[in-house]
Amino acid sequence: MSDFQSLPPRRQEQLMAFNRLLTIMDELREQCPWDRKQTIDSLRHLTIEETYELSDAILNGDLGEVKKELGDIQLHLLFYARIASEKAPGDPDRFDMADVLHAISEKLIRRHPHIYGDANGQPVIAETEEQVKANWEQLKLKEGNKSVLGGVPASLPALVKAMRVQEKARGAGFDWEEKQQVWQKVEEEMQEFKQEFNTESNEAFDPEKAEGEFGDLLFSLVNYARFIKINPETALERTNKKFIRRFQYLEERARANGQQLKDMTLAEMDVYWNEAKTDVSDSL
Template identity: 50%
Template sequence: MDGITEKMIKRHPHIYGDVKVENEEDVKRNWQKIKIQQEGKKSVLSGVPKAMPSIAKATRIQEKVKQVGFEWKRKEDVWEKVEEELEELKRAETTGDGAEVEEELGDVFFSLINYARFLKVDAETALEKCNKKFITRFQLMETMANQEDKILANLPLQEMDSFWNKAKAMLKNNG
């Protein structure tokens, strides 16, 4: 109990000491400084679990580095970074170097997750909703094709796209 008490006092000088803070971000920034300077942590990222799912890990990494001030000021700047990473991906694709393409695609994902944070959208939740929406639309496409005695696998992409657009419109109109 004494160890926990000491840790709480040390990590919360804005409560138990004379440190002044303006907001929650100041508290987090101070906490990171204390962990590195007084507790011997080597990096603000040392607490990020290696086994964490990638989207959650990217979000956690970005939140951690934000606590030491490594953060964009405006969401427009983050979007510019997304666009820059997309251009780098396009250039990498022309080289035919699979490892470079993979690296640049990872940078695009990381930047988009950062943009999601600025929009205050949970990237994992947004992607899962997209997955569900896609499944619903695709299954409706299959149903519509079956009703016309057609098999999607035997149709040209243009006709499948027509079914896709009909399914999208139907679902949009139904709520």
């Protein structure tokens, strides 16, 4: 009996589905004018867009949409591997999907010595999430990373980047001990910002220094959120979505009453805004 036939039926179905998509990818690359034209560079912005669409589906709790977006991203992964496989034999940059999957499998085995043993086959103890993270960062340094922070992409959005560099620093043992300490830092940064940008005074302030202090304040708030296990990116995006829902409700109510926002007072708009806050759908 072959290895494939010895697998559980559902795993066989998964592999066949993956094979089907690989075959379709090959056919599209060879026969479709648009697909033939694509390069790794041309796909990059489309992949970013698909990733954000997946993020939206996750935040909306729409698992049907999550499934759809996962398919779109999987197609992109196959597309990159297919393009790379077209390089000349012997080219060091040439790889295909099998190379990608073998590489990530080997990395996962190396990075989980508490499951698979270390390079010498010896077991490694990691009984908590924090121990796993600490081991992960140390293994990355052994693999050639010069800095614990070296794996943080430079192009990450600033809020996400702040969270990631703080998480990685924690993995190296550089972190606060108590949440009260972190909150004291938030209050300290707030005071420093207020000194540079006094809201009770009309005196001119140094925009560059104020920006620096505001950045420090945001960084400390991200740190506190991380410490109490709140993802600041998710929190802010949920607030963005809530604001958008309420503002669009305001616009709809104004139009229904023959009004235009530019002609309304803030007090008039507040009536609709407060209605939006009590609307059942606003909490969804």
